Amino acid sequence: MKTSTFSTRWLVAYFLVLLVMSATAAAAEPKIPRLRSGKPDFSGIWQTTSAADYDLEPHAARKDAPPGLGIVEGNTIPYLPAALEQKKKNFEARQTDDPRLKCWTLGTPRGIYYPEPFQIFQRDRDLTIVFQFGQSVRTIHTNGTLHPEVIDNEFYLGDSRARWEGDTLLVDVKDFNDETWLDRAGNFHSTALNVVERWKLLDANTIEYKSTLEDPQVYSKPWSISVILQRHREKNFQLIEDYCYTLDYDSYYPVPVKR
């Protein structure tokens, strides 16, 4: 009886030491999910809690937007003078001209911080992002392929080619059209846009997403944004298709059932 109590105490002490050790290790090197290949595994359903889509720049509350500290490094987007005038016009017309209102593909990077979830599916050769909004699909190639030789400015989401820099996924995105806005406040870009993204898992359930936007036709210098994405961990959480562009006509369907 006495022996048993003694060994139980030792056992408890042993596990306490183990617990402290593993906690220390975890603090030093957060455990992140990995593919069999060893690369970080971004698979999952993600969403920002920020107000970035309402306005990338810092803004107080207004009727059409909750307040936000902004996600632009240095707070202000460095527009060229003519582009700044266009941005102001866009802002005034934002209740009607935002392409989001037509449910068009949101673009890159807007889809990432839009307030609806997206799901990442990952293989060694690529990452596939399915956005709940419009169910648009973006492929980020990680198979060593290059941008197309002919750039014809036709893509809403751009053409994404990526490589790994340690555990950070570095994505070069170009070949954009100029149909998308960056947020609901009318921030915009031209077909010359080049987005360089940095995706990093801070821990198993958090992605740090940073990107730098360069567009010599619109901005006086490159500028950067940074946003945190949270993993959806609700039980049985899933994307629900949001083909919102059908909402204007879907009342004409289906054929009414006659009983």
Next chain:
Amino acid sequence: MKALILGLAVVAFSATATAQGARWETTVRKIESGPWQGARLEDDQPDIQGNWSNTIANHNNFTDPQGAIPGDPSARTRKEKPRDQRAPSRVSSTADGQVPFQPWARDAQQDLQAHLFDPTQPQYIEPLARCAPAGVPKSFMWHGWEIRQYPGYVLFLFDSGTRIIHLDGSPHPSDAIKLWNADSRGHWEGNTLVVDVANNNGKARFARTGEFDSENAKIVERYVFDNDGQHFNYVATITDPTVYTEPWTTTIPARRYSEKDAPDEWHFDVSAANRPGKPLLYENHERICVENNGPFGQVAVTSRK
């Protein structure tokens, strides 16, 4: 009014494009369910990733896939072969190859078919012409598609719409949620992917001939893959006591497209990846539709700034 005209224009354009780009077979290969002998993925799923397209026809005519759309006013450029030399009906469970509609539903289908080229009411416009997802089962009759697989998922990337098949045994969402592409829960039985389809909004039509189901439809899909890795049959049983007199089955045959095939704009709309010095690799590009279609008077692309 403008919307109706645009809808018509899309129907006419699609019919032309199909006639040009098609390579069609007239028979349906028999593929039995059984063990899978082909390659497998890390999570043990049969590896059926890649590009696929159906082998008999587009969605012009559901029950006579290589026949004309009844009432089509456009002149046919080729002489139609006799019925027994055209592909069989996609309805594979009934003796007459027709959908076993209840009388009211047969009347409704005939009415939709009669007005396809004369859409005097908004509901006569085939929703796909407005860029709505092609839905179940029409997505498999509308351009080629890509399958990607992941632990716990099969992902279908269609020309119009996306389907995520969940393999983890989780339940369908609440019946209150109705979706164009429904909700899909699947599992593998040897060479066959079995998918239970619920939460269907019943809005997508099966074809330009007006066949339809309702939001009460329950569908069990069986994707039976040939061990040659090059073919599968899509075999779906649709149960909807509010529209049909009995459950019925549709069969849609499909084949793989790969680097051995020449790209075309209908079955295999891909382009060569840029990777100098390495073997040919085809990849799919971004798919958009509403942005270039514009129901209800939207212009295709806004004017250049």
